[in-house]
Every structure is written in structure tokens, then in C-alpha cells.
Amino acid sequence: MPRHLLIQNGVLAAPAGPLRADVLCHEGRIVAIGRDLLEPDAVVIDATGLTVGPGLIDVHVHGGGGHAFFTQDQERIRDYARWAPRNGVTSFLVSTIGRDAEDTVGIFAALAPLVGKTEGAEVLGFHLEGPFINPERHGAFHPRMLRPPVREEYLRFQAAANGHIRQVTMAPELPLALDLAVAISSSGAIPAMGHTDATVAQARAGFDSGIRHVTHLFNAMRPIHHREGGPIVAALLQDSATCELICDGAHVGVETLQMAYRTLGASRTVVVTDNLHLAGMDALTGRFAGEEVTVSGGKAAKADGTIVGSVETLDQHFRNAMQFFGIPVETAFRICSTNPAQIAGAANRKGRLDRGMDADLVLMDGDFRVKLTVCRGNIAYDGR
Ligand SMILES: [Zn+2]
Structure with missing residues (x-):
């Protein structure tokens, strides 16, 4: 697992509506969501044009x-x-x-x-x-x-x-x-x-x-x-x-x-x-x-x-x-x-993009086809 994974420039499918933000993951968890996040040793994924949602x-x-x-x-x-x-x-x-x-x-x-x-x-x-x-x-x-x-x-x-x-x-x-x-x-x-x-x-x-x-x-x-x-x-x-x-x-x-x-x-x-x-x-x-x-x-x-x-x-x-x-x-x-x-009894750590939640994410293109999937901070599928 990369210690840090940074998903940049995606559009989050936030409950209140689409939100332009980066997602920073550390050791399998989401540690930050926000604009222009920086982490020098992160593996960076460019999510420009992609929707980012919970797995x-x-x-x-x-x-x-x-x-x-x-x-x-x-x-x-x-x-x-x-x-x-x-x-x-x-x-x-x-x-x-x-x-x-x-x-x-x-x-x-x-x-x-x-x-x-x-x-x-x-x-x-x-x-x-x-x-x-x-x-x-x-x-x-x-x-x-x-x-x-x-x-x-x-x-x-x-x-x-x-x-x-x-x-x-x-x-x-x-x-x-x-x-x-x-x-x-x-x-x-x-x-x-x-x-x-x-x-x-x-x-x-x-x-x-x-x-x-x-x-x-x-x-x-x-x-x-x-x-x-x-x-x-x-x-x-x-x-x-x-x-x-x-x-x-x-x-x-x-x-x-x-x-x-x-x-x-x-x-x-x-x-x-x-x-x-x-x-x-x-x-x-x-x-x-x-x-x-x-x-x-x-x-x-x-x-x-x-x-x-x-x-x-x-x-x-x-x-x-x-x-x-x-x-x-x-x-x-x-x-x-x-x-x-x-x-599944896992609402405390899955099903939402939030700080502290498991880093389970899916990135989809404009037709909502799966492009990349992250399971607990690991890139489990990369179809880009
Ligand atoms: Zn059945």
C-alpha cells in the first residue's frame, strides 16, 4: 500500500451535490478532503474529468x-x-x-x-x-x-x-x-x-x-x-x-x-x-x-x-x-x-467520502463507467 494516495482534480459525488475537491488517503483511510491538497510523497492520481464516489x-x-x-x-x-x-x-x-x-x-x-x-x-x-x-x-x-x-x-x-x-x-x-x-x-x-x-x-x-x-x-x-x-x-x-x-x-x-x-x-x-x-x-x-x-x-x-x-x-x-x-x-x-x-453493519467506516472513513473509492468517467477503484488505500483496478 502506498503510504499516501492523493486523488486530484476530481468531482466528488457529495451528498449535497457535486463538489470539486482532492482526496488524500493515508494507510487505508481518508485523511483529508479539500482544494489543492499537497503531500510530497503521495502517489498522485489525476482525476480530471472523473466523478469520485464511495466504492x-x-x-x-x-x-x-x-x-x-x-x-x-x-x-x-x-x-x-x-x-x-x-x-x-x-x-x-x-x-x-x-x-x-x-x-x-x-x-x-x-x-x-x-x-x-x-x-x-x-x-x-x-x-x-x-x-x-x-x-x-x-x-x-x-x-x-x-x-x-x-x-x-x-x-x-x-x-x-x-x-x-x-x-x-x-x-x-x-x-x-x-x-x-x-x-x-x-x-x-x-x-x-x-x-x-x-x-x-x-x-x-x-x-x-x-x-x-x-x-x-x-x-x-x-x-x-x-x-x-x-x-x-x-x-x-x-x-x-x-x-x-x-x-x-x-x-x-x-x-x-x-x-x-x-x-x-x-x-x-x-x-x-x-x-x-x-x-x-x-x-x-x-x-x-x-x-x-x-x-x-x-x-x-x-x-x-x-x-x-x-x-x-x-x-x-x-x-x-x-x-x-x-x-x-x-x-x-x-x-x-x-x-x-x-x-452490512459497516456504516461507521464505509459508504461515504469523509475524513476518517475507509479509503474505498471509485472513479467514473462521464458515462459513469468505472475507470479506477481504490480499496482501503490500494489501487485495486486501473482501467484508465
Ligand atoms: Zn440471491
């Missing part, structure tokens, strides 16, 4: 660049962490689950030592998607992987993960699910409603038991009926809950995303990719959870048409969000970095 954070990602997270092999995660900065990603939650409880325990035990320790993008912890979800809304997960909610089983997973599970996707309508939500919160993670067939009343009971985030709103949940709005309407009306939106334009129709964003606004929207290992690759077929999937039109689907994950990388979702929602770049950073940092 993008993905809290719902299963892999990319050919590297899948459903594994006990640390190398797959390390490879992904080195690959992801080309997409502007500087940290992420490993979203994963095993074939059964033993495999899940094995995955968390094997991968927990990586938290905070990878080169490139940083592993902030884990997102456990399943197994306590509704078989009626299993999405890409094989029904035999699913389990009724059992508090003790979850606590075994969290212990194996050394307390690093940050988000748990669960269905509030299942028996004992509300007890599970309370246990998840007490363990330091966020209970998230998802893969659910809940009615409005069941979803509200979940929110009352501590659910405060919603996993890929619209996907793998009971659709809206005008007399029973289900989890979607309950989530949109729940001011205390943030909601994930997959902004690839394939998982959810653009107008549907626009309608949701009008209700959620910038404060409650969390953009996620739900990326598969096939993301960012040209491969047209691959495997997911043991089944063959085919990539076309920006999405990966099983033979029966079920979408299993997006293959557009987070920088594309970022550009889509600006276009779909008509928002300025600083708002796109809010929903692709600041808000995800909160879900």
Missing part, C-alpha cells in the same frame, strides 16, 4: 467473474474479491447457503476467517439466504435445501460464522419464524423478509418482530393482489424497512421499479445485483445449485424459465438506477453504497 457495496451477491460463493473453498471468494473492483465494488456480503445444515456450517466455518482479510474488495460478512424460507417461493433454491425455522439451527450457523452473518432472508409466515426473527436481531444480524408467501398481516407481524429489510422486493414473493397486497404492499408501506431492488431491468419491470422507488425514495432503497458466478462473463451456460442455467438478455434462467440471478454487474445497476429513477449521481451512490453499508 459500491453489494449485500446480495452469489459470485461473479466465474467465481461462485456456494463453496467451502476460500480461493473462490479471494478470486472474486480481486475481480470485483473492476465493477466499482469495494466491499460485499458473501450471500450463501449449503446443501444442508452441515454443509452450511462448513461453509461459514471455512469462510469466516476471510472477513476483513481479502485483497481487493472487502468481505463484510455473510448474507444467509434460506433455508428458513417458504417452499412455495423457493425461486432458484432447490426445495430439499429448505428447512422450517429453528432458532438453534440458525444460532449454530452464526456461531460457525464467528458472528459475521449480517443479513438473514426468511419468510415470516412460517411456524416459529417470529421467534427466529428475534433471535437473528439479538445475534447482531438483520432479519430480512424474502422468498415469502406472507399476507399483509403476516408481513406486519414480521416487521413487529424485528424484520427491517426486504430481500429483492418483488422477486420470489407473493405478487400484489388488489384485495390482498401481500408482502410487497406491506413492505412498501413499512417506513422502518429498507428494500432491495434488483435494477438490471430483467428481474423487475422498469415501470414497477419506478413505482417502488417513488414510495421508497433514496432513504429506503438498497440496490443489489443477486449476481451469479456467471456475472460479467460471456459464458452462455453454467450451473447454479446443481441445475443448468442459460444466460440471455441480461439474466440467467433455468430450463423452466425461473430466473436464478442477474448477470449484469453492480456498475450497470448503478447506471440503470440513474436512468430508471431520474436521480443524480450522488443519489445513485446513496442507494448503491451508503444504504448497503448500513445493511
